Amino acid sequence: MQKSIWIFGILAGALCAVLEYLFIISVNAHSGINSFAKIAVLAICIIAGLVVTRKLLGGVISIARTLLTGILIALVRAAIMIVVFVFMYYPDGTFYEEKVQIGLEQVAASVDADESVKPADKEQEIERISANWVNQMKPQGYSVTAILMSIISGVFISILAAVFLSTNKMYQEL
Numbered sequence: 001m002q003k004s005i006w007i008f009g010i011l012a013g014a015l016c017a018v019l020e021y022l023f024i025i026s027v028n029a030h031s032g033i034n035s036f037a038k039i040a041v042l043a044i045c046i047i048a049g050l051v052v053t054r055k056l057l058g059g060v061i062s063i064a065r066t067l068l069t070g071i072l073i074a075l076v077r078a079a080i081m082i083v084v085f086v087f088m089y090y091p092d093g094t095f096y097e098e099k100v101q102i103g104l105e106q107v108a109a110s111v112d113a114d115e116s117v118k119p120a121d122k123e124q125e126i127e128r129i130s131a132n133w134v135n136q137m138k139p140q141g142y143s144v145t146a147i148l149m150s151i152i153s154g155v156f157i158s159i160l161a162a163v164f165l166s167t168n169k170m171y172q173e174l
Contacts, residue, residue, distance in 0.1 A: 001160040004049050004052040004056065004069075004072055005045075005049060005053075005069060005072045006074065006076060007049075008046070008048055008049035008052075008073050009049075009072065009074075009075070009076025009077050009079075009080070009106055010076060010087075011044070011078060012041055012042050012044075012045035012073060012080075013077040013078070013079065013081050013084075014080060014103020015041045015045075016038045016042070016077060016080075016081050017080060017081050017085075018036060018085070018086035019037050019038055019041065020034070020038070020081065020085070021088070023090075023099075024095070024096060024099050027098075027102065029144055033108045034148075035149075037043070037136075038149075038151050039157075042073075042074060042077055042150070042153050042154065042157065043153075043157045044158050045077070046069075046070045046073050046074065046154065046158060046161060047054055047157070047165075048068060048160055049070075049073050049139065050066055050069055050070065050158075050161050050165050051165065054165055055067070060167045061164060061165060061166055061167065062167060063162045063166040063167075065166075066158055066161060066165060066166045067155070067158045067159070067161040067162060069158070070154050070155070070157055070158025070161060071151065071154045071158060072124040073151060073153025073154065074150040074151060074155075074157075075147075075150060075151070075154070077149045077150055078103060078150035078151075080096065081146045082139075082147075085142050085143075086139050089138075089139055093137070093138065094108075095101045096137045099137065100134060100137050101134070103133045103137075104130050104133065104134075106124060107129045107130050107133060108126050108130075109111050110128045111125050111129065116174070118152075121160040130149045138161060153169055
């Protein structure tokens with residue numbers, strides 16, 4: 001069973017790292033589509049991992065085992081993504097510099113176009129959002145984002161998968 005966690009976690013991490021790489025090298029890529037694609041890859045890998053785990057356990061998997069397996073696959077995925085990010089970031093982050101500049105331009109354009117932000121506050125809002133974007137494109141910020149996104153997505157996907165794949169053993173007779 002642990003093999004299926006590692007296999008599907010590594011597969012999800014590798015595919016998500018490829019998607020992240022394609023997002024970074026593409027000038028016109030949209031971050032929302034990238035995030036959706038990474039969540040879809042995680043969902044497919046968690047469901048496949050749970051199906052394999054259920055088969056290995058004799059066709060029955062508990063709700064707790066479903067949640068644990070999904071979260072562990074998500075954590076392995078996050079670890080792989082972080083390792084690849086740090087490898088591409090080494091030594092000084094120049095690989096990401098072009099995407100950071102494009103992101104900063106998009107932040108400025110979106111804040112300028114936002115009518116709900118007062119004109120006097122636009123400069124501060126641009127600085128705040130730009131600082132968040134720059135921090136997200138550094139190893140520490142990326143690590144936190146990847147782990148949190150993986151855990152939250154993994155829990156949600158595992159709960160949905162538990163509805164269809166799991167068996168509540170609490171009410172079964174021994």
